[in-house]
Amino acid sequence: MEVIKLTASLPQPVYSANQVLSNEAAAADAKGIPLFELMKSAGRAAFELLSQQAEQASSVLIVAGKGNNGGDGYVLARHCAAAGFMVSLLVLADEEKITGDAAKALAMLDPDSVNLRFEPDLAKANKMIAAFEGDWLVDAIFGIGLKGKLTRAWQQLLTTINEHYSQIISLDIPSGLCATTGHVENVAVAADYTVTFIVLKQGLLTGKAANYIGDLWLATLDVQTEFVQTIAAQAFAQGTSGLPAITPRRPTIHKGSIGLVLAMGGNLGMPGAIRMAAESSLRTGASLVAVACHQENQAIVVQGRPELMLAPSEPERLISSSFVEKAKVILIGPGLGRDAWANQLMQAALKADKPMVVDADALFAMKSLRAFSNNWVLTPHPGEAAFLLDCDIATIEADRFGAVTAIAQKYGGICVLKGAGSLIGDGQKVIVNTTGNAGMASGGMGDVLSGIIAALILQTGSMMDATRLAVSIHGQAAELVTQNIGMRGLLASDLFEPIRQLVNQY
Incomplete structure (x- = not known):
């Protein structure tokens, strides 16, 4: 299963959480792949990334939810155990709450090869995470389907993960980060590595996301082509290749x-x-x-x-x-x-x-x-964008894609909403830029x-x-x-x- 680093996979279309959740099954079906096989492929891809970065004798704690993101984590646990890792799997739910494909993935685990614990009490789970003394911690908690605000208990659990000394890998998206907007309501997992599946999610590439995703990798799970052919994208990511060209200068050109x-x-x-x-x-x-x-x-x-x-x-x-x-x-x-x-x-x-x-x-x-x-071409930073749309900066940063589109529609032309993952919008489509770094936070x-x-x-x-x-x-x-x-x-x-x-x- 090939796992591609972001910089090697651009340019390409990017999608909202709803687009992916509503259409991944159809893309898999078009390729003749059952959804459970897709889950197995995601877990395998996560293992490929972990095995590239970690030593085989490393210990790993996989903190997993009860849904499909958790299922990806269960598959990862199986592969890690088979490869000789010391694996602990902490499931943040009662066993009977796990259903569907996630339950199938859980049933494939060898209980003798994995230290498995079901713990719906987040306060107790929090203490278990803090006590972990291993090298790697995997976030397989929420995935891209997260909705609403996190409770204080969830906030504390994610904070404990962030305060841990181990290296962190997030599956699909760091838990707490919005896959559509890149917004973080209060806290999100600050991963060292994120491996996202099938297609890039637009929220991974702009705004606050830069503080949480770490190194971003893409595992297409062999269905990206079918997904892109089926679903029209409104946003695209660009890097250093596939860019417009400048007309070469002829020998007789002059300044005028x-x-x-x-x-x-x-x-x-x-x-x-x-x-x-x-x-x-x-x-x-x-x-x-x-x-x-x-x-x-x-x-x-x-x-x-x-x-x-x-x-x-x-x-x-x-x-x-x-x-x-x-x-x-x-x-x-x-x-x-x-x-x-x-x-x-x-x-x-x-x-x-x-x-x-x-x-x-x-x-x-x-x-x-x-x-x-x-x-x-209009080039506002978030403060200027807030002025143009009669709102505050927090509103702009909560939905940068919506803001850049609204400015272009209200004032015409093209808008560049500056910041980490600058957005370029013409009122219809949005380009996400991925070049640059934090050194650019200086005057001029x-x-x-x-x-x-x-x-x-x-x-x-x-x-x-x-x-x-x-x-x-x-x-x-x-x-x-x-x-x-x-x-x-x-x-x-x-x-x-x-x-x-x-x-x-x-």
């Missing part, structure tokens, strides 16, 4: 044919944001970049980067200037501020009627002007991304293609910088050189 990015922002006291956005556009291949910033920032913005041009600071002069006329893309927002000048600049950008990248403070101006366009990263998107719109001719490629390159650049020197201290401007390297690969 590539085009000008006009970057607007950099209000008084905020020159850095627009400078980083503008320079990232240059490093991504924009042949010409002009900056319209506050007059007192002009010298700072172009210092050390003479390739940047300066457009008029006054909105009235700017709108009638050659820079607006020649611009193929307008980037607005980094360091823009929220004063009268900022609003006037936003009105000028809207009047120009060009493809736009709208970031940071420009999102606030856009909403106040009740603007709508299908010719722009969003400004650099907006500049990459603007430059790629020039070079791809497609807003969606440009955005998908930009978000991936942005994350890849951070990975390249941090792979040898670590994440702490990563600066947004550190990405410029790897951005240049990466964009030439596409």
